[in-house]
Amino acid sequence: MSLHLFDSASRSVREFHPVRNGTASIYVCGPTPQGPPHIGHLRGCALSYDVLRRWLLHKGLTVTFVRNVTDVDDKILTKAAEHDTSWWEWSATYERAFESAYDTLGCLPATITPRATGHITQMVELIQRLIDRGHAYAAAGDVYFDVRSWGEYGALSGQRLDEVQQGETAAEGKRDPRDFTLWKGARPGEPSWPTPWGPGRPGWHLECSAMALTYLGDEFDVHGGGRDLIFPHHENEFAQSRAAGDAFARFWMHSGLVGLAGEKMSKSMGNVVSIPEMVRRVRPQELRYYLVAPHYRSTIEYSPEALEESVRAYQRIESFVGKVAARTGSVEPGEVGREFTAALDDDLGTPAALAAVHTTVRAGFTALDTGDDAAARAAAATVRARLGVLGLDPLAWSSTSTVDTSAVAALDVLVGELLEQRQRAREAKDFAAADAIRDRLLTAGITVEDTPDGPQWTFKDS
Known part of the structure; x- marks a missing residue:
C-alpha cells in the first residue's frame, strides 16, 4: 500500500502489508498509572501512534487499536502504600488522568483499553503453553521464562545473552539470573490470584503478550x-x-523520548512536565503540534523556547485558515496532495508533512494579499485535510480555540490598516511610531510577526 515503516526487529524500513486485507491491528503498551502523565508519556504511548492510526484510516483501513493499562505493579503497590490508600484506587485515579490527557490532546479513543487484572485467565493459559513447550518453569511459587531455551533471545534489542541483565532480584529456585519472571508468588499484603503454581500476580512482560493475543x-x-x-x-x-x-x-515501532536538560523525562528524576501544567501555558492543539512536529523516532529536548516557536508556527496556520473561512465562508477539507502523502508514507515523516503544510500556507497568504479568494480557499482546503490527518485541524479544534472566526474578517480589515500605517512608518524610518502601533496591537491581544511574506498577525496566547 506504499506505506513504509521502520521495524525495530529487522532494523530496517519495510513496506507495510496488513495481516488481514482492509484492516490494521495495533497494540501499544500503555501506562502503568503510578502517577500523573507527563508529555513524555503522551508522546511515547499516544500521539505517535494516533498519527499512525489516523493515516491508516485515511488510507481506508479499519483499525483496531489496543492500548493496555498495567493496573497492578510493584511501583503502584509502593505508591499506594506510601499514601495509605488501596492499590486499585491509586491505579484507577491515575488511569483516569491518563485518559483525560489523551482526550485533551485530541487522541482518538482506543478500540479497547484492557487492564492486566482482567486477563489473569489468559495469562495462566499462556504460562502453561510455555511450560508445556519447555520454555518456562515453576520455582517456589514463582514462574520464570528460561531465556537459554529460546535461541532467538536478544533478537529484538540486539543484545547478546551474556550481556543481559533483567534488573530482577535473586530468588529461590531461579536457574539463571537472566531468566525473567512470568508469575510472582503471593507476598503478604499484596493482591493475588489463584493459579496451578500457587497464588500470586502476573509479571509485567506476560501481561502484554496475553492481552495482545x-x-x-x-x-x-x-x-x-x-x-x-x-x-x-x-x-x-x-x-x-x-x-x-x-x-x-x-x-x-518505537517512539523517541522527551528529554529535559539532556536527560530522559521520568518521574524518578523529578523533571516531569505534566499535561495539566502544560495546557495552562499553551492550548492543547499547540502542545499537540509541538509533540507531533518532530519525527516520531527522534528525541525531543524540551525547552520553553522550542515550545513557543511551535506555538507561533501553529498559530500562523490557524490564522490563515481562520481568515479564509471568515472571508469566503465555510471551508471543507480537500485532498492532502502528493507531497504530504509521500512524507507520511515514508515512516510517518511529520517534519516533511508539516513543511508541505507551511508551503501551502505561504501560498495561501499570498493569495489573500492579492485578492485571489479562490486560490486562498483551495489552499485552506488542502491545509485542513492535511492537519486533519495529524489531529491538528484548527476548525475541528474551534470549540477550544480562542479564535472567533466570525469576527476575523472585520478585524482583519482594521488590523490591516494599522499594519499599513506601521509599514509606512518603517519605510520613513520612524521606528518609534512603528513600535507604538505594534504595542497598541499587543495591548489589544494581537501579536505581529514580520515574515518573508510580510507582517502577519495572530491572537496573543492567553
Whole structure:
C-alpha cells in the first residue's frame, strides 16, 4: 500500500502489508498509572501512534487499536502504600488522568483499553503453553521464562545473552539470573490470584503478550511503545510470544523520548512536565503540534523556547485558515496532495508533512494579499485535510480555540490598516511610531510577526 515503516526487529524500513486485507491491528503498551502523565508519556504511548492510526484510516483501513493499562505493579503497590490508600484506587485515579490527557490532546479513543487484572485467565493459559513447550518453569511459587531455551533471545534489542541483565532480584529456585519472571508468588499484603503454581500476580512482560493475543490474535500488524521499552519489556514479550508458538507482531515501532536538560523525562528524576501544567501555558492543539512536529523516532529536548516557536508556527496556520473561512465562508477539507502523502508514507515523516503544510500556507497568504479568494480557499482546503490527518485541524479544534472566526474578517480589515500605517512608518524610518502601533496591537491581544511574506498577525496566547 506504499506505506513504509521502520521495524525495530529487522532494523530496517519495510513496506507495510496488513495481516488481514482492509484492516490494521495495533497494540501499544500503555501506562502503568503510578502517577500523573507527563508529555513524555503522551508522546511515547499516544500521539505517535494516533498519527499512525489516523493515516491508516485515511488510507481506508479499519483499525483496531489496543492500548493496555498495567493496573497492578510493584511501583503502584509502593505508591499506594506510601499514601495509605488501596492499590486499585491509586491505579484507577491515575488511569483516569491518563485518559483525560489523551482526550485533551485530541487522541482518538482506543478500540479497547484492557487492564492486566482482567486477563489473569489468559495469562495462566499462556504460562502453561510455555511450560508445556519447555520454555518456562515453576520455582517456589514463582514462574520464570528460561531465556537459554529460546535461541532467538536478544533478537529484538540486539543484545547478546551474556550481556543481559533483567534488573530482577535473586530468588529461590531461579536457574539463571537472566531468566525473567512470568508469575510472582503471593507476598503478604499484596493482591493475588489463584493459579496451578500457587497464588500470586502476573509479571509485567506476560501481561502484554496475553492481552495482545486476546484482542488481536496470534499475528497482528504493529506493536508500539516508547524506545525505553525495547529492553527488557519488548524483548521479553517477543521471546515469550514466539516461544509459545505465536507469530506475534509484524512490525515493532518505537517512539523517541522527551528529554529535559539532556536527560530522559521520568518521574524518578523529578523533571516531569505534566499535561495539566502544560495546557495552562499553551492550548492543547499547540502542545499537540509541538509533540507531533518532530519525527516520531527522534528525541525531543524540551525547552520553553522550542515550545513557543511551535506555538507561533501553529498559530500562523490557524490564522490563515481562520481568515479564509471568515472571508469566503465555510471551508471543507480537500485532498492532502502528493507531497504530504509521500512524507507520511515514508515512516510517518511529520517534519516533511508539516513543511508541505507551511508551503501551502505561504501560498495561501499570498493569495489573500492579492485578492485571489479562490486560490486562498483551495489552499485552506488542502491545509485542513492535511492537519486533519495529524489531529491538528484548527476548525475541528474551534470549540477550544480562542479564535472567533466570525469576527476575523472585520478585524482583519482594521488590523490591516494599522499594519499599513506601521509599514509606512518603517519605510520613513520612524521606528518609534512603528513600535507604538505594534504595542497598541499587543495591548489589544494581537501579536505581529514580520515574515518573508510580510507582517502577519495572530491572537496573543492567553
